[in-house]
Amino acid sequence: MKFGVIRFPGSCDDVDAQLAASRVGEAVLLWHADRDLQGVDAVIVPGGFSYGDYLRAGAIARFAPVMEDVIAFARDGGPVLGICNGFQVLCEAGLLPGALLPNAHLRFRFRQVTVEVVNAGTAFTRACTPGERLSLPCKHTTGRYWAPGDELDRLQDNGQIVLRYAPGENPNGSARDIAGVCNAAGNVVGLMPHPEHAVDELCGASADGLKLFASAAAAYA
Amino acid sequence: MDEQDGRVRARVLIRPKAGILDPQGIAVERALPALGFSGVSNVHVGRLVELDVEDAEQLDDMCRRLLANPLIEDYEIIAGGA
Numbered sequence: 506m507k508f509g510v511i512r513f514p515g516s517c518d519d520v521d522a523q524l525a526a527s528r529v530g531e532a533v534l535l536w537h538a539d540r541d542l543q544g545v546d547a548v549i550v551p552g553g554f555s556y557g558d559y560l561r562a563g564a565i566a567r568f569a570p571v572m573e574d575v576i577a578f579a580r581d582g583g584p585v586l587g588i589c590n591g592f593q594v595l596c597e598a599g600l601l602p603g604a605l606l607p608n609a610h611l612r613f614r615f616r617q618v619t620v621e622v623v624n625a626g627t628a629f630t631r632a633c634t635p636g637e638r639l640s641l642p643c644k645h646t647t648g649r650y651w652a653p654g655d656e657l658d659r660l661q662d663n664g665q666i667v668l669r670y671a672p673g674e675n676p677n678g679s680a681r682d683i684a685g686v687c688n689a690a691g692n693v694v695g696l697m698p699h700p701e702h703a704v705d706e707l708c709g710a711s712a713d714g715l716k717l718f719a720s721a722a723a724a725y726a
Numbered sequence: 727m728d729e730q731d732g733r734v735r736a737r738v739l740i741r742p743k744a745g746i747l748d749p750q751g752i753a754v755e756r757a758l759p760a761l762g763f764s765g766v767s768n769v770h771v772g773r774l775v776e777l778d779v780e781d782a783e784q785l786d787d788m789c790r791r792l793l794a795n796p797l798i799e800d801y802e803i804i805a806g807g808a
Contacts, residue, residue: 560773561795568792597795604798611749651746651798678747 506530506725508718509545511575511591513537513566518552518588518701525701528715529722537569547584547628547721548575550591552644552699562605562647563593572598584628584721585693589645592685592695601686601695602660603652608645609678615644617710618698619671620684624664627691632720639668639713641698643676648697650679650686657681663689668696733778736785736805740794741772772799782806 508526512519512534519534526532526549533543537555542548555566566572572594579585579600587595595601608614619640622633633639652660657680660666668685675682677697685696700714742748750771758766775793779785782805794801 560793564792564795604795606746606798607749609747609749611753649747653797 506547506722507543507545508532508547508549508721509535509542510549510551511535511537511569511571512551513553513555513569515555515557516551516553516590518590518699521699522549522551522588522701525704525714526718528704529718530725535571537566537571540570540574542571542574542578546725547586548578549701550575550585550587550594551701552589552591555590555594558590558647561597562590563595563597566590566594567598576600579688579693582690582692584724586629586717586721587693587695588699588701589643589648589697592697593647595693595695600693601688602656602665603650603686605647605697606649606651607647608649608676611646613644613646614648614676616642616676618643618674618676618684620668620674620696620698621671622667623669624667624687624691626664627667627687627694627720628724629694629717629720630667631723632716638671639700639703639716640711641700641703641714642709643698645677645697648677648679650677650683650697652680657683660686664691665689667694668698733780734782734806736777736779736782736803738775738777738785738789738793739772739802739804740775740789741770741800741802743798743800746798779805 703714755769
């Protein structure tokens with residue numbers, strides 16, 4: 506199992522994502538300007554401030570040369586995980602529904618949150634059980650998930666809501682407490698909290714984040 | 727028309743769509759009374775993009791594909807204005 510972590514100018518969680526993925530498989534960094542996915546089995550679009558988040562978070566990164574290959578890889582069913590800024594990039598690229606807006610309170614939020622696994626059938630939640638609670642850190646200013654009301658109904662009906670903030674835990678005003686969504690096929694997943702920062706109890710409040718990486722690796726076991 | 731070398735000066739105004747919570751607008755609306763400005767409502771904060779273009783016909787496509795996110799934002803193109 507080989508993970509590829511995209512590195513854009515302005516990415517800052519790429520190395521943590523690589524370290525997290527390397528606990529369950531091989532993990533390499535993929536430079537944004539290279540059109541070569543190096544034969545990876547899964548792609549991670551990490552957190553940070555790609556291209557300075559100019560214009561809108563993720564708006565310019567989606568046109569990076571490597572993204573053309575990531576989009577083709579995702580359309581072929583390849584597993585793609587977008588974390589925080591990576592989630593924003595995948596929404597801008599049209600691989601995931603909806604958009605991320607500035608937090609309702611306009612404040613940067615950095616704290617541990619509890620999320621509930623709603624869909625345990627995606628490429629990155631297979632190692633979880635439905636209703637399972639995960640403790641993950643979040644750190645963002647633009648994390649308010651939004652989609653039109655009828656689209657939210659559709660996502661709910663299709664099982665595309667993957668993670669929800671537990672009651673009272675919504676840190677940003679996201680619609681219906683949504684913390685993570687997937688595409689219709691379930692191979693592309695995006696979430697605002699950071700599983701890559703929660704892989705070792707020695708340097709974090711939990712190791713729950715490892716389950717997302719283990720889920721992807723399980724398909725190749 | 728404000729043209730130079732066949733280029734047209736254009737402005738694109740981008741606003742949060744009506745009905746979507748605009749916390750920046752709310753923050754500004756709440757700050758104004760503190761300075762003594764009363765009677766202000768319906769404040770929204772957006773973006774202004776200024777650009778010179780050779781082909782103003784392409785502006786709409788530019789807006790839909792990059793300058794605005796049509797899911798969450800409305801845009802207004804003012805081409806050739808002062």
